[in-house]
Each structure stands twice: as structure tokens, then as C-alpha cells.
Amino acid sequence: MYTSGTFPLPQDLENDRIKLVPYIPSFHSELFAELSKKYPETYKYIPWGHSEVQAAFDSETFRREHKWLLFAILDKTRPSDNSTASDGALAGTIAFIDCAPRNLSVELGAVLIFPPFQRTHVASNAVGLMLQYALNKPSEGGLGLRRVVWLANYLNEGSIRLAKRFQFQQEGLLRWHMVLPPNLDGYLAGNGKVLREEDPKPGCAGRDTALFTLTWDDWEGGAKENAAGVMSRTM
Template identity: 45%
Template sequence: MATASLDTGYDHNFCFPVPSALENDRVKLIPFIPSRHAKPFFDAVLPYPEVFNYLPGGPYATPEEVSTTFFVPVIHKNQGNVLFLLIDKTKKASPSSAQFEGEDGAIAGHLAYINSSPVNLATEIGWILILPPFQRTHVTSNAVGLMMHYALDLPDRSGLGLRRVCWQANALNLPSRRLAERMGFNLEGILRWDRVLPRNKQEFGNGVKVRDGDSRGEDCVGRDTAMLSHCWDDWESRGRDSVDAIMARVG
């Protein structure tokens, strides 16, 4: 894994040091900067509105909405969150991404560290969005693996040395849960009625009708959440070697 120090031209407002890139020979993760990345990301995701099914936000109507309804209020204003744009270095960028600051490769999605805590040495990998052409390829496993390395490796390996990385998914989102388990995350339990979903996400609720008189109304359904984790002792005992093997073999 290669890392580089942060370009100080943009304040990501994150509670941990932000690398300018996490990358290997297959993928690259760069911190999301709206002025550079919102338009190319919007162009790349526009044909695939289904990728937002299990995310609280999206789809977006304009590139500006990427910033105003998601990046600024959800990511940038919270010091526990930082978003990375995901690039597949093995593919060429589409013509619509020609303005994409000279990065070699194609936009494949985004991922984030969220709910991070320096006090508790913990973070979560979330807001995982992988565009359909890059699903079931090397892209997701390598991106998640790079983020696990940076979070769980000790500083002498260029990591943060955290104790816990968690992963939360809609309990119905079996592909997300299977991915987490394949990367060594352990299921800790199902959080019942964990979240209230927006009105446009009704079909992704827990299937249980809310009671009459609910303060959010029956059209804001509930979500059950699968909670998984990968902790430092998992990482040191077997996790790092297992993740490295997955990253190396996924085609």
C-alpha cells in the first residue's frame, strides 16, 4: 500500500491525518474535493441510480446536489467523516471525465471513514458505492483492503493504529454483509429499528408497519442494521494476511 501526505490546499475537517492517496497497482483512493470531483463523479454515477438503494441519500439531480445535500452536510461538517473517490487504475477514464484533474484511471465509486473517534481509536468504513461495471471485480476488495490497512496498521507501517473498524449495513443488504464477512469482519448483531428511512426508501425497510401515531409517519419506514467489526487483534492474528491474499487474487 502506498500513502502520501495530505495536500494542504484543502481542509477535509477530519479528526485523523488524511493521506493524499491510498493506492496499490490496481486502485487509488483520493480524498474527495467538491470543486474537483463532484462533476466527474456525478457524470459517472448518473446512469446507475440503483446504486443508491441502500444509501440514505441520492440519487442526485445535479452535480451541485452532490455537494449541497451530501458532501457538505453529511461528510464535511462532521469531523468523524472523510470521503474518498475510488479510481480503478486498470481502466481508462470515460470521455465525460476528461476534466478529471489528470488522474489515470476510471471513477469506480466512493467510500468513506465515518463515525471516527480518536478517543476510542475507532472508525467505520461506510458510504460504500461501487458502480455496476466495477462490481464483482478487484475494485471493491482492493479499496476496502487499503482502508483497513490505513486504519489498523500501526504508524510504523504508515497506518493510524486504530483498535476497531466497524461496518454497518441494512440487514437486507446481503451483498454488503457478504463482502464485509469475506474481508474478515465479524457479525456482532442486528440493531432492530436502528434508523428511520426517508420516504423514497420505503422498499428497503424492515417490512414491519410502524404503529399508528408514529411521529415520523407510516411512510418513513424503519431499518434494521447489521453491525460487524474487525478489531486490532483480528488484524494482527490473521486478518492482515487474509486481506492481503484476497487483494492479490481477486481478478
């Protein structure tokens, strides 16, 4: 059964390379904050600053109200950073956002991969495991959803490239979709749209968002096998 307006947590969401575990603030928050401060460039295209992200991740109320299922990504090929992540090193996060059991749809987001784990097997395997859980039939251990959404800053070539690698289809471009936070450490420079005079938020650039989806018929029509192939690659 679906729970708390979201979806049930899977028993096991892992393969031989990574493991996805529910993000538990008492276990993960301290190390996540430490890595966020060490690698602020992780938030280059994120519409929140890292302090806002941390507050949201740590807030059960936020996660419940926004219908999030948030996971910590553990890289099983690297030793644990601390005793709270004994299955591997904390590599980042990934989530189901805006879970909609009634419409059998979900957004795949909060894909934050820290730089030491970027351009490795981590992101592709995390996304692949989430897609398998979302789109596989219930008899295969999945939720049997009809639609998975992927939203990306239109300038974030890495995110768009990853979506296309899994055969997400672009449905459109949401113009002026978000207000970005004030420039933080220079990482937001050039990552938003220029504002007109007298804009109510002059220090916050705008963002166009590319909208991609992967549906059950895409999945059954070859995207499932493609995903397995993407996950099996070493890089």
C-alpha cells in the same frame, strides 16, 4: 498528528489496481452526480436518496461536523472518464466516518460502487487499502487504530458478504436503527421493515442494521494476511 477531529490524510493510498484520493467537490461532484443519476440502483440499500448523498459529499461543513474522511475511488485499470480523474475511472466512494482519535476507532462506510465496477477488484481493494491504513502499526504507515466498525442494512447481502470476507465479526443487530427515505424509483421497495398504523413517517420504511467490527487483535491474528489475499484476487 490527528487533524480536524479526524485522522491525517495518507500520502499515498493505492496499489496497482486502484487509487483512493480525497473527494474534492470541484473535481468529482459533477461526474459523481452524473453516474448517480445513470445508476440509481447504487443507492438501493443506502438510508439516503442520491440527492441527499450528493449534498452531504459536497458540503465541507457536513463532512467536518460528522468527522468524515471521504475518498473517491479511481479504477486504474480503466481509462479516465474526464480530465479531473487522470489516474483512472471514477468507480465510487469510500470513507472513514465518525472518526474517533480519542478512542482509536472509526467506521468504514459510504462504500458506493457504481454497477460497472461491482463484482470486480474495486470494492475489495478499496476496503483493503482502508483497513491497512486504519489498522497497520504507525511504523508500517498505518494509524494503529484498535477498532473498525462496519454497518450494513440487514437485507444487504453483498455488503455483509464483503465484511465477512475481510473477517469482520458480527457484534449484533440494531433493530429499527434507521428511517429510510421515501421510495425512490422503486429501489427501496422490499428493502425495509413494514410499519404499524399511525407511524409518524408512513412513507418511510424502517431498517435493521447489522453491526460488524474488525479489531487490532483480529488484524494481527490473521485478518491482515487474509485481507492481502482478498485484494490479490482478480474478482
